[in-house]
Amino acid sequence: MTLSASLSAQQFDDSIQLEQDGSILTLWLNRPESRNAMSLNMVKAIQQVFKAIENDLSIRAVILRGQGGHFCAGGDIKDMAQLRGEAVTAGSNQPYVDFNRQFGHMIQQVDQAPQTVVAILEGAVLGGGFGLACVSDIAISLADAKFGLPETGLGVIPAQIAPFVVKRIGLTQARRLALLGTRFDGQTALKVGVVHEVVENQQDLDALLLETIQQIKRTAPQASRVTKALLHRTLNEPLHSLLDDAAQQFANAVGGEEGMEGTMAFIQKRNPNWFDGD
Structure with a gap:
């Protein structure tokens, strides 16, 4: 499993691991001893990966997973303790601000990534891990995964993830979950809309992930990127001008290579040339 050119020249912190299988990149959170709690190094490494692949059309999807049976238990308490010392030395709270905002930049970067982002949710999905799940395009969970926004119970706030949880x-649901800080399982996460699918065991999880990957591979790479960007824009832009621009993008797609190839493949009852699956 050789990494693409955009990644192979990079040096990444060992708090993450990368595996690439053709057009699918799996990014493993790799701090199992802390249930993959996010350190500053991990945050920066995730940013580095998504920056490197931003314009890499050979990577169709990024699978986010956690080593050791957990997705992510939130922020690293050890980092917080270190920040406390830095804040005392600096005589201000700026180290806390910088750390928290760095996480916000990362989660926004994942949210806006042109690739399809799939989150595989097992074990702890808490705090920042919960936020990361909320910016995935597809979220698949084990039934016994443990979700929650525990920040208020710790005397802190879900500062950077709050907008993404609300979206x-x-x-209404975000207020209830954040203000009570309750823990809940995969089935409840499905009911409130955090995840899209829930399975009972690892075998079913692997099978559903494989099926999801096959579906991603059937979609046209550039059309998927443009569609994801268009969907994001619907939340922030005036409707009339957005639809005008969407019509132009539609025309470009129909007259482009993917549109012509997709039409011919449909007529000829074959897979389009971008499909690299079985």
Whole structure:
């Protein structure tokens, strides 16, 4: 499993691991001893990966997973302790601000990534891990995964993930979950809209992930990128001008290589040339 050119020249912190199988990149959170709690190094490494692949059309999807049976238990308490010392030395709270905002930049980067982002949710999905799940395009969970926004119970706030949680599940549910800080399982995560599919065991999880990857491979690479960007724009732009621009993008797609290839493949009852699956 050789990494693409955009990644092979990079040096990444060992808090993450990368595996590439053709057009599918798996990014493993790799701090199992802390249930993959996010250190500053991990945050920066994730940013580095998504920056490197931003314009890499050979990578169709990024699978986010956690080593050791957990997705992510939130922020690293050890980093917080170190920041406390830095804040005392600096005589201000700026080290806390910088750390927290760095995480916000990362989660926004994942949210806006042109690739399809799939989150595989097992074990702890808490705090920042919950936020990361909320910016995935497809979220698949084990039934016994443990979700939650525990920040208020720790005397802190879900500062950077709050907007993404609200966009994912709506203000009413976000208020309840954040203000109570309750833990809940995969089935409840499905009901409130955090995840899209729930399975009972590892075998079913692997099978559903494989099926999802096959579906991703059937979609046209450039059309998928443009579609994801268009969907994001619907939340922030005036409708009339957005639809005008979308019509132009549609025309470009129909007259482009993918549009012509997709049409011919349909007529000829064959897979399009971008499909590299079985």
